[in-house]
Amino acid sequence: MKEAGLEDRVAVVNFDWADFIPEAMISGEIDATVGTPPLAVLCERAVKARQVMPPGKIWPSNPSYGIIAQKSMLEKRRETVLEFIRLHEEATNLMRKEMAHAASIIAGVMEVVDKEFITEALKISPRYCVSLPSYYIDSTMRFIPVLQRMGYIKRPLNREEIFDTSLVEEVHTEPPHYMEAIK
Numbered sequence: 001m002k003e004a005g006l007e008d009r010v011a012v013v014n015f016d017w018a019d020f021i022p023e024a025m026i027s028g029e030i031d032a033t034v035g036t037p038p039l040a041v042l043c044e045r046a047v048k049a050r051q052v053m054p055p056g057k058i059w060p061s062n063p064s065y066g067i068i069a070q071k072s073m074l075e076k077r078r079e080t081v082l083e084f085i086r087l088h089e090e091a092t093n094l095m096r097k098e099m100a101h102a103a104s105i106i107a108g109v110m111e112v113v114d115k116e117f118i119t120e121a122l123k124i125s126p127r128y129c130v131s132l133p134s135y136y137i138d139s140t141m142r143f144i145p146v147l148q149r150m151g152y153i154k155r156p157l158n159r160e161e162i163f164d165t166s167l168v169e170e171v172h173t174e175p176p177h178y179m180e181a182i183k
Contacts, residue, residue, distance in 0.1 A: 022046040037124035055125040085171045092128035129177040132165045
């Protein structure tokens with residue numbers, strides 16, 4: 001906040017668990033939040049909050065998720081990881097190409113939110129693909145100094161310490177789908 005000149009006008013409250021954020025908005029403890037697409041939809045429903053800045057404006061090429069595994073798993077269960085990546089790509093293609101159908105499946109599996117909730121969340125940040133293009137990796141790497149400054153990591157990490165794209169590249173040989181139009 002200091003870099004933006006807002007430290008005397010904005011107080012940042014970090015929540016250990018994002019589930020507490022909607023209640024904090026309802027009680028008036030906080031006025032705004034930054035978070036995931038489902039959190040945005042939940043806050044909109046709970047207190048009529050509105051998205052004032054879309055994800056693409058806050059952090060272009062936002063790598064909003066990742067597949068994380070220990071190196072030993074990648075070595076011992078290579079075929080299992082490859083199959084998971086293939087299935088993940090199929091799921092992301094479904095979310096992009098047939099969002100309504102994907103939302104129905106997700107809502108049916110989750111059983112705690114309806115299809116409309118899922119569709120709204122998917123539309124907020126509709127960048128779904130398993131590939132790891134350089135612009136996504138670069139976007140993550142720009143976050144490293146922030147994590148270090150906030151005390152989450154002790155030293156700067158290099159690209160190779162975070163990313164092993166070999167298995168993803170084996171499964172996803174075509175160009176990334178992140179910027180394709182959503183249907």
